[in-house]
Amino acid sequence: MQLFHYHYWTPFVEETEQAYRSLGFEVKGRFTKDGSFHPPLTWDDFRDKQPTFRIIEMRKGQINITFGYSKKVLFDHIGFLVSNEEYDQLLAQAKELNWPVQEGERRTFLSTPLRLRLELQRRTDVIETGNDALHAMTIAAADLSQTPKVDQLLSPLNQPIHWQRGERLSLLDVVMTDIDKMDTIDPNGVHIMKQT
Numbered sequence: 001m002q003l004f005h006y007h008y009w010t011p012f013v014e015e016t017e018q019a020y021r022s023l024g025f026e027v028k029g030r031f032t033k034d035g036s037f038h039p040p041l042t043w044d045d046f047r048d049k050q051p052t053f054r055i056i057e058m059r060k061g062q063i064n065i066t067f068g069y070s071k072k073v074l075f076d077h078i079g080f081l082v083s084n085e086e087y088d089q090l091l092a093q094a095k096e097l098n099w100p101v102q103e104g105e106r107r108t109f110l111s112t113p114l115r116l117r118l119e120l121q122r123r124t125d126v127i128e129t130g131n132d133a134l135h136a137m138t139i140a141a142a143d144l145s146q147t148p149k150v151d152q153l154l155s156p157l158n159q160p161i162h163w164q165r166g167e168r169l170s171l172l173d174v175v176m177t178d179i180d181k182m183d184t185i186d187p188n189g190v191h192i193m194k195q196t
Helices: 013-021 043-049 084-096 144-153
Strands: 002-010 026-032 053-060 063-069 074-081 108-111 117-121 134-141 161-165 170-176 183-185 191-194
Touching: 002 117, 002 134, 002 170, 013 026, 013 043, 013 053, 013 063, 074 134, 084 108, 084 117, 084 144, 134 144, 144 161
Parallel strands: 002 063, 074 117, 134 161, 170 191
Antiparallel strands: 002 074, 026 053, 053 063, 108 117, 134 170, 183 191
16 A cells, blocks of 8 residues: 555645646646646646636656645545555445445545545556655644544555644645655645655
């Protein structure tokens, strides 16, 4: 099981794309409800159309980050690459915990009591090659009483997820390997640090 992904909604779509590009991420796709604006198109090619992006996908090595437009910053989910065996085990555990499961052809979501969704991904074409990877992250939640159940479910994970009490669910920081900048904050307040 490998932590590879996070997703949030943001009013700072262009700024978020620029921030991750400065860290060496590449845009893999830009999708709206009515179409797409994939590279090699740049913002100068479509800014005047004022598209509302449903998803922008960016990748660097084994890290996949997605975000879409919202009136305020909302942290949505984290994703894990899993084997077929891990997938079956995680689904069985989630069902024992009575967590809602949304199975799909491309990915499956487990809904935790923290309001944090966990994406289970078996397809490896969602990442690139390279050593860039998520090493750890810190997530804030209003109620930490359910975090031991999430930790138990994710016990095979080598990348630690740390919890901190906060007013609402939010991604506080991520630690990445092989990023160029040592210490930066993205436009949504996510503190990005390099593994030391």
